[in-house]
Amino acid sequence: MGRAETAAFGSDIVAETLRSLDIPYIALNPGASFRGLHDSLVNHLGNDRPQMLLCLHEEHAVAIAQGYAKVTGKAMAVAVHSNVGLFHATMAIFNAWCDRMPVLVIGATGPLDAEKRRPWIDWIHTARDQGAIVRNYIKWDDQPASPGAAREALIRATWIAETLPAGPVYVNLDAWMQEAPLAAPLPPLDPRRLAPKIEQRPAAEDVDRVAAMLRAAKRPLILVGRVSRSERGWAERIALAEAVGARVLTDLKVGAGFPTDHRLSLAPPGVFPLPPAHAALEQADVVLSLDWIALNGVLPSRPAAQVIHVSLDHHLHNGWSMDHQALAPVDQLIAADPDALVSALCRALAVASGAVETAVVTSPESGLESADAAGPLLVSDLAVRLRAALAGRLVSLLHLPLSWDGAFWPFRHPLDFIGSDGGGGIGAGPGISVGAALALRGSGRLPVSICGDGDFLMGVTALWTAVHYKLPLLLVVANNRSFFNDEVHQERVARARGRPVENKWIGQRMTDPEIDLAGMARAQGAEGFGPVTARAELDQAYRRAIAVVEAGGVAVVDVRVEPGYTPAMASALTRETKIRETKE
Known part of the structure; x- marks a missing residue:
């Protein structure tokens, strides 16, 4: 791929700054408001450091950056198209905020100089204060008016994003500034001297x-x-x-x-x-x-x-x-x-720490599965049989459903589990998993994500990016065909009001028709297995799916599980409910 050697436009300076900050990737869904930056990334930098990652939705793009940060602690870049792309991205930005993860979100606006706007489209894609859309759940934002100011804004934004407590930041680029020729070359800058590392040590x-x-x-x-x-x-x-x-x-x-x-x-x-x-x-x-x-x-x-x-x-x-x-x-x-x-x-205390062993997954203990071998599959069956299928491998769990019980799977290394979505935003699981898989590529770890069916359905098209860029990933869907957590809430409300609890499923269940989750995975280019409803089928599906991932592919296993929580999880949820009721 050819590339221009000398920066000639404002967006070339922006692209060069991202490279100087050692940002390896920029996830994006294309948009005309940053067409200048897009050209600079491709034709000035050769689509290398940062490499563009094409996403099918801006929310996935930010979730991928969040997943990358959860593994590395470093900010990845995201580009979103004007106000409309930023609106799409808001849920994922809020997740990253609550999760305290660094993400560099780069937005764009139609020309701030009204005389330079194209009729209609540039006007509806221009806002007086675009950063106000997300300012309440980011650490910092700016709207630089020149290439020099844009360079400083990106350096400052990355510095702020990665300084503890970490979080997302937003830099909004004027489309005209991006596309205007440079009046003169800019003097070189060393980002390391402008953004010195801040170490918050105790007294x-x-x-x-x-x-x-x-x-x-x-x-x-x-x-x-x-x-x-x-x-x-x-x-x-x-x-x-x-x-x-x-x-x-x-x-x-x-x-x-x-x-x-x-x-x-x-x-x-x-x-x-x-x-x-x-x-x-x-x-x-x-x-x-x-x-x-x-x-x-x-x-x-x-x-x-x-x-x-x-x-x-x-x-x-x-x-x-x-x-x-x-x-x-x-x-x-x-x-x-x-x-x-x-x-x-x-x-x-004169305490010496030992070495950390990179522990492989071990076979599960007895007693964790359902006692009814002929009964319907439970989340415990999904977990225990997956752990048995992965025994002897290095595995990172990238996402877990609310129905998960910590007793299912021991964590013995800091990368054995990377945490939840942060803001409770359903739909983040697939995108976060793709970003974490990107960060783990070449690590020797097998990336595994377990998502609820609602989470999977809202985020499934994030898997296209994993397939397109050949990011190995195993995603297992705990498919109870319901937004079950809300069934639990409706049951509590009904009991408190003396109303019929048998109606709790209405407006919650995803049946009639059943949704083909494996088919949706195949539509993104992944291998889809299921629906799996029996234990023997589950073992076979896991073996085949793991083989796909170990060969470099993306595999999804749809496991039909009964709605419900383990006794331990139910006990913890009951206690939380009683605390709320006591306060009321």
Whole structure:
């Protein structure tokens, strides 16, 4: 592919800046408002660093960037077409915001100079303040008016996005600025000097105080929330817990932060903590929270323990979004990177961390499957038989459904599970999975995603991008033919009002006709298997699908499961409901 050697237009400067920031990919759905940038990426840079990733929807493009960030911690670029593309992208941007993941979203607008707008189309694609569409759930935005200003805006935006607490940013480019010839060459810039790394380390006196508290504690407990995918951080968390004898609780809303089958692991991870976790929190004398997302939701209302919360998240709290959660009783807030605090504690306590083993999937324990071998498939059957089929392989779980029980699958490495969508946005699972698979390409890990049927149906066309760019991915659909979580809510409302619970399915079930999920996968170029309704069929479908992925392909297995939650999950959900009812 030929390429122009010298920057000649404003958009050439934008493209060169993305390369100087070492951004390897830019996901996009094409649009005329950034046609200048599109040309520069292709004909000036040769579609290399960044390489364009064509997506079928802007929401998928942002979700892919979020999935990439969940593995790497680095911002990928996304281009969205004017206001209409940004409107499409908003749900995924909100997910990335709640997930605290860095994403560089580049938008565009019709010419800001009204005299340069084409009739009709440029006018409807121009907004006076386009950034206002997303400003409440991004870290920063800008609308630069010149190539020089655009270069600085992109450098600043990436710097802000990746600085903890991380999050999405938005830079809106004037179409005329992109397409206008450069009046003169711009002087060179070194992004590394303009965006120095910010390390949020704890103060020495805070480290000493916490170390002393942990030494003296009889029943310490560590809550592992938002932490990095770093192997060093993983090893140091294990070393710290073992040194002070702390029990550890983890969370399915975020990526794996501690081995879930370790002797100090308090309970399997869940979206909502299980009853054993609450009992241990009642008895703890010191609680160390490593950026736990909803601290108020796990602590007793009047905790006897001394509570130490390590977080930078307060820097992002605003008056529009309530994702900051309720205030929690905290005795000491340490505004620092949780990884840095744990590392400093290990040094203060003279604790040496060991090496991290890249553990393969092991065969499941007995008793996790349904006791009724002839009965309908349950999510437990889906999980246990998938784990058995993948035994002996390195696997990363990229997405899990709400019906998942943490006891199904132990996490033994920071990349064994990368966390949820962040904002509860159904439809993000496939796109996040594609982005994570992109980041894992060449790692030796087999990317596996388990999505609910509603999530899959809203995001299925993201799989076309994975097929097109040859990103191996196994996606299993836990297909209960319902938006079942809402059935649970309708049942609770009906019971509270003395109304018939048997009507809870109306407006929830996806039947009559049944949807051919495997056919929808095949329509994107993936291999589709199912619907699978029996255990013998499930084992065979898994074997065939895994073979497809190991050969470099994308495979989808549609597993028909009964609606419902495991007893542990149901117990946790019931407790959360009682908390709400008590407050009401």
